[in-house]
Amino acid sequence: LSEFPVDVKLLEARSVVGGRAGSYTDSTNGGEVDYCQHVAMGCCTNFLWWMQETDLLQHFQQASALTFLAADVPSSILQSSRWLPAPLHSLPAFARAHFLSRAQKIEIARGLWRLMRRSSRSRETTSMQQWLRTAGQSEETIERFWEIIIVSALGESTQRVSVDAARKVLVDGFLGHREAGDVWIPQCSLSDLFGRKLADKLLQRGVSVECGSPVKNLECNHNTCVDIQTSESSIQADQAIIAVPWHGLSRLLPPQSNILPAAKLQAIHALPSSPISGVHLWFDRAITNKQHCVLVGGLAQWLFRPAFGNESEHYYQVVISASRDVRAMPRDKCIEQILAEIETHFPDATNAKLLRSKTITDRQAVFSMRPEIETIRPHVQTQHPSVQLAGDYTATDWPATMEGAVLSGFRAADQVLQGLGLGRFAEQPPLPRNLLTKWVIRE
Numbered sequence: 459l460s461e462f463p464v465d466v467k468l469l470e471a472r473s474v475v476g477g478r479a480g481s482y483t484d485s486t487n488g489g490e491v492d493y494c495q496h497v498a499m500g501c502c503t504n505f506l507w508w509m510q511e512t513d514l515l516q517h518f519q520q521a522s523a524l525t526f527l528a529a530d531v532p533s534s535i536l537q538s539s540r541w542l543p544a545p546l547h548s549l550p551a552f553a554r555a556h557f558l559s560r561a562q563k564i565e566i567a568r569g570l571w572r573l574m575r576r577s578s579r580s581r582e583t584t585s586m587q588q589w590l591r592t593a594g595q596s597e598e599t600i601e602r603f604w605e606i607i608i609v610s611a612l613g614e615s616t617q618r619v620s621v622d623a624a625r626k627v628l629v630d631g632f633l634g635h636r637e638a639g640d641v642w643i644p645q646c647s648l649s650d651l652f653g654r655k656l657a658d659k660l661l662q663r664g665v666s667v668e669c670g671s672p673v674k675n676l677e678c679n680h681n682t683c684v685d686i687q688t689s690e691s692s693i694q695a696d697q698a699i700i701a702v703p704w705h706g707l708s709r710l711l712p713p714q715s716n717i718l719p720a721a722k723l724q725a726i727h728a729l730p731s732s733p734i735s736g737v738h739l740w741f742d743r744a745i746t747n748k749q750h751c752v753l754v755g756g757l758a759q760w761l762f763r764p765a766f767g768n769e770s771e772h773y774y775q776v777v778i779s780a781s782r783d784v785r786a787m788p789r790d791k792c793i794e795q796i797l798a799e800i801e802t803h804f805p806d807a808t809n810a811k812l813l814r815s816k817t818i819t820d821r822q823a824v825f826s827m828r829p830e831i832e833t834i835r836p837h838v839q840t841q842h843p844s845v846q847l848a849g850d851y852t853a854t855d856w857p858a859t860m861e862g863a864v865l866s867g868f869r870a871a872d873q874v875l876q877g878l879g880l881g882r883f884a885e886q887p888p889l890p891r892n893l894l895t896k897w898v899i900r901e
């Protein structure tokens with residue numbers, strides 16, 4: 459919006475922008491620690507474009523190889539082949555993977571083929587787990603492959619997510635393009651990236667950013683103007699975009715609002731969510747030089763070694779998505795189990811001393827991509843022409859991701875521009891498909 463002749467004011471409740479993609483200040487050394495590591499994927503074309511546009515893509519590292527570690531087998535590196543076109547690009551690395559047996563690989567290949575041949579718009583109410591069983595996947599294959607990929611990408615287990623959501627991740631996220639599955643990892647803290655660097659870019663573009671300004675109420679009394687109440691002031695706007703999380707929306711709007719029907723507002727508020735935990739570990743020495751890896755078969759799912767922070771400390775972060783088990787465990791027991799798993803993967807960890815640890819679980823980290831939620835996710839346009847919604851929970855087809863959030867923002871901006879008669883704002887197209895993927899992957 460800042461590229462158009464409009465005055466843009468951003469009202470943020472917290473002291474810093476960035477929302478769930480943020481950091482806290484470590485009381486021991488004063489450094490910034492991300493609540494939880496965030497990564498984007500190559501298929502997140504809107505998010506990556508936006509980072510490029512705001513000159514922030516330089517603060518990301520693009521990783522095209524993922525290391526999978528499982529107990530008692532050598533590590534496996536999954537990387538696209540240089541010479542095979544999509545969707546065959548992962549085949550050689552997949553065939554060499556040590557954490558899967560030959561029979562499991564054949565089962566998975568059959569399952570992936572069936573997913574690609576399935577329509578992306580089936581809107582079926584089956585869960586991914588039910589689908590996997592009917593597609594001939596054994597419990598062990600589900601646990602050792604499908605569960606790992608789906609939980610990492612959707613923040614929810616195969617038991618709960620819809621087949622459509624899982625298909626989107628596997629097809630758009632890995633099979634559709636050679637670079638779709640590349641992982642883009644921030645090389646600075648999230649609060650530095652979004653809270654400072656991005657906020658500065660917005661300020662330079664003339665956006666007024668007001669942190670510490672929670673909106674209390676939003677009403678449209680007549681057709682062309684929105685009344686926005688904060689604790690400090692009352693603002694009249696021609697257009698408003700409400701970009702709060704799904705569970706915060708009903709606090710802003712009166713129950714009988716001309717913006718959203720009461721039943722819809724209630725359904726959005728009740729969208730089911732899934733927790734994600736970041737387990738922060740500080741050791742007295744390095745346990746591995748790997749910057750990131752996927753851990754197979756245990757409680758810990760990913761290990762990250764952030765590229766920033768105090769060099770004298772050896773800080774690592776374990777990410778556990780759909781972490782209901784973690785929430786149910788005593789804290790000490792959870793750390794004990796994670797350390798035991800880390801020692802099986804990294805022999806250097808046996809001699810390392812854990813100096814301190816912190817577990818942060820966001821209970822409403824992401825909305826749960828269950829089959830029924832697609833009918834509840836709202837479009838960015840509300841009933842009122844002057845009010846738009848934005849946020850990962852809107853109907854973008856994407857799971858709760860930075861891509862979904864950015865895409866919804868672009869769509870909301872487009873609506874605003876149309877409402878003001880100022881033109882259009884085009885979202886980015888998905889990664890292009892080659893002839894083979896167009897032929898093999900059904901729309």
Ligand SMILES: Cc1cc2nc3c(=O)[nH]c(=O)nc-3n(C[C@H](O)[C@H](O)[C@H](O)COP(=O)(O)OP(=O)(O)OC[C@H]3O[C@@H](n4cnc5c(N)ncnc54)[C@H](O)[C@@H]3O)c2cc1C
Nearest residue numbers: 471477478494496497672673734823849850858859860863
């Ligand atoms: C632990 C965890 C790990 C994740 N990992 C990844 C990942 O690896 N990759 C990925 O793409 N995504 C990841 N996500 C999801 C990602 O963080 C979200 O999808 C994304 O941040 C959603 O952005 P949003 O703008 O929709 O909502 P939010 O980030 O929740 O932003 C909403 C903003 O609204 C503000 N607000 C709320 N109420 C008010 C009010 N009344 N007035 C003014 N402001 C208000 C909030 O303070 C907040 O800043 C993760 C999320 C969590 C929690």
